[in-house]
Amino acid sequence: MPDAAEQPLDVLLKLLDIEPLEETLFRGLSPDTSVQRVFGGQVAGQALVAAGRTVGTDRRVHSLHAYFLHAGDPAVPLIYSVDVTRNTRTMSTRRVTATQHGRAVFILTASFMTPEKGPEHQDPMPDAPDPESLPTFAERFAPIADKFPNQRRAPRPIDLRYVEDPPFLAVLKDELIPRSADSQVWLRAAGELPDDPLLHVCVLAYASDMTLLNSVLAPHGQEWVGNVFVASLDHAMWFHGDFRADEWLLYDQHSPWAGSARGLALGSIYTRDGRRICSVVQEGLFRRQR
Numbered sequence: 001m002p003d004a005a006e007q008p009l010d011v012l013l014k015l016l017d018i019e020p021l022e023e024t025l026f027r028g029l030s031p032d033t034s035v036q037r038v039f040g041g042q043v044a045g046q047a048l049v050a051a052g053r054t055v056g057t058d059r060r061v062h063s064l065h066a067y068f069l070h071a072g073d074p075a076v077p078l079i080y081s082v083d084v085t086r087n088t089r090t091m092s093t094r095r096v097t098a099t100q101h102g103r104a105v106f107i108l109t110a111s112f113m114t115p116e117k118g119p120e121h122q123d124p125m126p127d128a129p130d131p132e133s134l135p136t137f138a139e140r141f142a143p144i145a146d147k148f149p150n151q152r153r154a155p156r157p158i159d160l161r162y163v164e165d166p167p168f169l170a171v172l173k174d175e176l177i178p179r180s181a182d183s184q185v186w187l188r189a190a191g192e193l194p195d196d197p198l199l200h201v202c203v204l205a206y207a208s209d210m211t212l213l214n215s216v217l218a219p220h221g222q223e224w225v226g227n228v229f230v231a232s233l234d235h236a237m238w239f240h241g242d243f244r245a246d247e248w249l250l251y252d253q254h255s256p257w258a259g260s261a262r263g264l265a266l267g268s269i270y271t272r273d274g275r276r277i278c279s280v281v282q283e284g285l286f287r288r289q290r
Contacts (some may be wrong), residue, residue: 038072041209216263284288
């Protein structure tokens with residue numbers, strides 16, 4: 001059981017500090033909660049930590065590609081096995097398999113590279129309100145809190161400031177109408193992080209799975225949002241430069257397509273001064289609840 005005095009970010013940092021069993025074998029735990037399946041961002045973050053601990057500190061993560069194969073069981077530790085796929089003069093590739101109950105539940109491939117000079121350009125950062133002008137998640141939830149009298153909204157390890165209500169909150173407020181397949185959210189760790197660059201990347205990998213699929217549901221109104229099962233199928237990230245995950249980052253999200261019970265979402269992440277530091281692509285499964 002977590003200490004009642006522990007802050008949510010401290011719990012997240014403990015989750016990411018996976019236990020080494022052998023040189024390329026690690027064990028990760030899940031938080032003690034009532035959820036029925038492990039949060040996908042947790043598995044991605046832990047797997048990236050496992051990969052990073054087999055690579056020299058002179059190499060930085062520049063991309064990851066992951067598949068969610070089965071729902072993780074939060075009551076059972078996840079075992080992460082790292083395959084040392086490639087080491088060259090400037091690059092390293094690792095393949096990580098997470099297993100539970102004797103089967104693979106998640107696969108991640110990550111590539112690491114020594115920083116080099118090269119041509120530089122980027123799309124401009126889109127306009128967005130300042131994060132301080134937006135309500136916290138708890139403040140957005142407050143108007144419908146009376147619908148959940150027995151549920152306390154616990155603090156979160158990631159501070160999320162939505163520009164508009166996400167679909168699941170809008171439907172609870174009876175305000176959801178079909179809108180564009182776009183969404184924006186400012187995010188940062190809810191506290192100060194150590195200076196380890198790998199940790200900042202892993203915290204962002206965790207946070208990147210929290211909001212991206214909202215853009216898929218936004219155009220479909222209450223017909224789908226109030227009656228849908230959603231699960232991540234795969235997730236890819238490309239890291240473009242250094243950043244701190246405990247400083248404000250704008251997550252600009254767009255869904256260009258949905259169909260066949262699946263939806264695709266694209267994300268662009270910027271620092272507050274306009275640097276694009278990450279690109280994200282995710283596909284999710286969307287099925288009507290029985």
